């Protein structure tokens with residue numbers, strides 16, 4: 001397997017005879033994330049049996065069904081709670097959670113901050129397309145102020161969450177932001193997230209031209225990718241910009257990298273000493 | 279030659295909630311996740327102390343009951359016997375995940391120590407107000423197993439039973455207790471290992487390539503491997519085919535939905551647990567469950583002393599509703615009395631079975647107080 005490249009490698013991990021064609025729109029970024037996830041797992045040399053992919057509900061949630069790992073498609077917003085149970089029960093598994101921005105930060109916001117606070121050793125990939133894709137384009141907690149959606153027809157009036165700030169404040173062990181335009185960097189972030197002992201979160205800026213683009217002057221996938229290319233810039237570049245210039249940009253890179261032991265590691269150490277072991 | 283002496287049973291003085299923990303551990307529970315709520319909190323607190331002491335035990339306090347049951351499902355999918363405990367408001371929050379447990383066929387146990395309601399209601403008073411919620415609280419059509427316990431010993435015994443049924447039928451099992459039993463302290467017997475059965479879920483033995491996670495079997499219950507054991511398959515709350523992948527093909531949809539009912543309903547004799555007390559010759563029969571069944575037992579004894587042929591059908595299983603046992607007693611008795619600490623949640627079932635044949639009287643009390651033996655006796659002697 002080691003010398004496989006590109007699509008050949010990806011095919012090795014897909015449930016090709018069972019689950020295709022897939023449900024994603026042509027030009028959706030979710031497929032690119034799937035590719036990145038596969039390359040990262042392969043790059044880390046993990047076996048299929050030691051990986052569990054847990055997904056929430058949304059277009060992003062469908063991703064789990066396509067890959068040949070242990071996969072669990074859960075309820076809307078609660079993927080992290082299932083993942084927490086799996087990780088507590090099987091601390092040696094690599095549990096990777098895939099969520100949308102609505103899934104993770106609206107209905108699942110409470111679980112997200114608590115998963116970060118308790119530092120459970122799972123990796124969360126947040127596929128942020130600034131919109132509710134699957135339900136037809138309603139605004140999400142990350143829809144930018146002023147953006148048009150089905151439920152903000154006059155422009156979004158609420159403020160939006162900054163996932164990186166939220167996760168940093170909630171004490172996640174590893175916090176990064178990447179995009180589907182910068183896949184090499186994204187692969188690296190996902191690998192680092194998985195390798196981190198505690199809660200790792202990678203926010204991934206990804207396009208939904210069907211629901212977001214259509215209403216906000218980015219009708220085609222190409223328009224959306226160009227927009228991601230122009231707005232998602234490295235932290236270093238971002239820091240050199242004036243405040244005014246920063247307002248229309250999104251910094252990307254690794255924001256937090258700690259090696260605090262995970263909750264399950266601490267739990268099993270405590271249990272071992274209670275049972276008279278180490 | 280001295281005969282090998284049977285190991286003596288251990289007797290302890292325990293709360294109902296403590297007995298639930300003892301039962302769970304005897305049944306092989308190694309995973310607890312939940313969120314505290316009166317009057318169920320002792321179950322969680324004792325689990326927090328006990329689980330780290332047993333090999334492979336794990337405990338986690340989640341941020342709410344939705345998370346609690348989500349983690350329990352995760353733990354069970356990963357191969358553990360898992361449970362949570364709650365009370366009314368928390369039980370309401372769990373409903374979506376109960377449905378998820380049903381359709382994904384995940385064994386788990388939920389103990390609901392019922393409080394009066396609606397809403398936050400009466401946190402420290404007894405009620406039996408969540409009976410129909412346990413049956414129909416989650417959306418969608420599905421079968422479910424609901425048990426109850428009427429004393430502290432039954433808290434232990436029926437918790438073991440709940441785990442066994444959950445594992446045997448790959449399904450969530452709900453145990454309803456009321457606050458009085460949960461907080462009553464009495465002497466109970468902890469059985470020796472050879473005195474009760476422990477059922478473990480059937481795991482697949484075929485090569486992983488052959489395994490179909492939701493395929494029909496003789497019992498209707500597919501074998502269930504743990505996540506990470508080499509059988510890689512997809513679990514989803516969407517209606518799925520025998521491979522576990524979403525489908526909307528009418529034949530596959532029907533097959534799954536019907537099997538989910540069938541796998542439980544074809545074994546009613548196994549899942550419907552009832553006790554009959556003084557029912558050989560009976561004119562007036564009481565049908566009761568939970569703490570109220572205790573009052574009813576005394577009332578029936580006192581009625582017999584007064585020359586009334588009274589008897590009790592005590593329900594340990596509330597759902598699937600024990601229809602046969604009810605019909606049997608209706609064939610003998612002229613009057614059925616159903617006392618409940620709610621406005622008539624099991625008497626609905628009794629009336630449904632009865633279909634107008636005998637007279638069904640209800641005693642309903644929703645003031646946060648128990649129904650006393652005297653109150654039941656009064657109705658028995660009046661009919």
Ligand SMILES: Cc1ncc(C[n+]2csc(CCOP(=O)(O)OP(=O)(O)O)c2C)c(N)n1
Nearest residue numbers: 057058059060076100101102103132133134
């Ligand atoms: C409890 C519940 N509420 C609402 C829904 C409907 N629903 C399905 S997907 C979704 C939004 C998904 O948006 P997001 O998480 O951003 O993912 P995307 O589809 O954009 O990838 C909603 C609201 C649901 N399935 N469950």
Ligand code: SF4
Nearest residue numbers: 024025028059133208
């Ligand atoms: S609706 Fe948007 S998020 Fe969903 S598949 Fe289409 S492009 Fe992707």
